[in-house]
Amino acid sequence: MADIAPDTELSGVPQQESTRGIGGWWRSKTMKRFRRNPLALTGVVVVFSFVLVALFAPLITDLGRSCLRDLGLSAATQYDYRNPAKPAFWQAIFAAPGGCYNTPREGFSPVPRSAAESGTLLGTTSGGYDIFYGLIWGTRTAFRIGLLVVGISLLVGLIIGSISAYFGGWVDNILMRFTDVIIAVPALVLALVIVMVLGKSITNIMIAIAIVAWPNYARVLRGDILRVKEQDYVQSAKALGRRGFGVIFKHILPNAIGPMVVIASLDIGSIVLTAAALSFLGLGTDPGYADWGQMISFARDWILGPPGDPLRYWFVSFWPGLIIVIFVLGWNLLGDAFRDVLDPRSS
């Protein structure tokens, strides 16, 4: 985010004092306005808390058996992952093996059991999956989906957008009409088609969302590049004999990309939401994989409790729903504040 300052001219934010570096950025008018906005700060706190939860998931939950096995821990050493002096601690945090994403089961009861009945913090779903564990490790899944999809679609959008803007003419025309087509189909529907054809899995959900998301970035970037392209310094670079991609990489992209990255990273919230929706519909992970969409999809079968106690299974829908809502709220607040700050008219 520290990159915002150099391309102020492009994003339309009024020219700032030429103080560079973190200190100057922190004291800039833009950041001052941002810091004074309580909603924006709430957004920052919420998103940052989720980052912490994702990072320290192994310390928040008790690891399940398959996770311990994959970490190479035996019964004797099973608490090593809590000890910073042991390699297992670092492995669990930075390179958790696949087994850690398998939600441990407290028994195999076909009906959900409340916290008290199952001895877990938030209760278990049908099949005995621990809701608390699924949600905490699901945070990791959420960030992985968000970051990867944003990264991939940004990269594709960058390539297509710069090719389109730089060459113009029929290349531009064909590429932009192609983005028109993808944007014409509602994202969830297109993602539905792609996941169905590629097969149900979280990886394919990510691929599908990336395919749906890149055209937006490509178009925004194309517009930015076209604007930057007309600036004097690009013209002079051309006059000095620089051609083709040299100009794009050296002169145009660095000045067009900043706002783009900010906008894209704010999309993480909605990307996670789309992935959760697909997973909710049953196109996602295998049962038991720690993933919010799957956690809340368990609730579909447990709306109604037994006669006389209709709200008995409330925890199956409440906790996963709450986590998703808070997560989305955090990103929305953050995104809103940033768009405010980046909006040239609101100065």
Add this chain to the structure above:
Amino acid sequence: MLTFVLRRLLFLPFVFFGVTLFIVLLMQLLSPYQRAAAFVQSEQQARNIPSIIEQYGLTDPWYMQYGRWVGELLQGNMGYSRTTSEPVLTTIRKRFPPTLELALFSILPIIGVGIWFGTTAALNRDKFIDQFTRVISIIGWSLPSFVLGIWLLVIFYGGLGWFQPGRVSTRFVIELAGGAGFERYTGMLTIDALLNGRLDVFWNAFMHLVLPVITLATVSSAQIMRVMRSSLLDVLSQDYVRTARAKGLEERAVNNKHARRNALIPVITLSGFVLIGLINGVVITETIFNYPGLGQWAAQAAVNLDYAAVLGFAVFTAIAVVFANLLVDVLYGIIDPRIRYD
């Protein structure tokens, strides 16, 4: 205006071409057996896939297959849906009215609540109603349909028992399916019930629509609320509004004639996105509420790997979106006389 509409309609074959091409290329990842589903027309054919593969040359290069598939599509053969055990086109015809009904009922609160709250908030800037609207819209904006829908069901169906999922209560289903004395004019149950003079059926169908409509409308009306508020605030600070006040116009006339109309322009821009959001939302909402529309069918079909159905749905929505956007553009021209399409 007419030339503009015609020009936009020319975009339609283009979208059709693009979407179908994209789908066919994607389908090349599948085996010929799976692709054959898009050509099957009946249960009987579905049992004899190899002959379909041969008949339609599904091992041919992709452009041949593309030509054939689009040819079939244009003749109205969209394949056979295993999920509903009938041709895709029949299912679309049957399930489109319920979905349209749901969407139409959702548009009312989206526009009404969104614009009313947005306007009131802007006119009472920083007063209680403004703060209230802002909080409500931020919360509403963050309630994804699959969470809100499930919560509403747990509370109002499970807990309170006020509403049921589905489209109509079971006691009416047989009567309505039998058709004795109940004419289906539009396929939209509430409207048909009124046309048949059956208030009991109308009320029942209406009650079944309440929760899905809330689920569908919440996010969109929150967005409209926000845009309406900020856009009206923007307009109210314009010179021409000050001029209108200066020449002694009543506050109400200033707001309604000068400010509100101009403030609606960004809202109309947003409504294109709202429509796309509605289609996305319909898939989720209908699934949660077990509402027999296009969305529920598509979601189920995707899980069942019912290729013909999902492809048919995708092509159908792409065309629907083009028409919806056309409508939005026409509305633009009506609201904002500065926009001329020539």
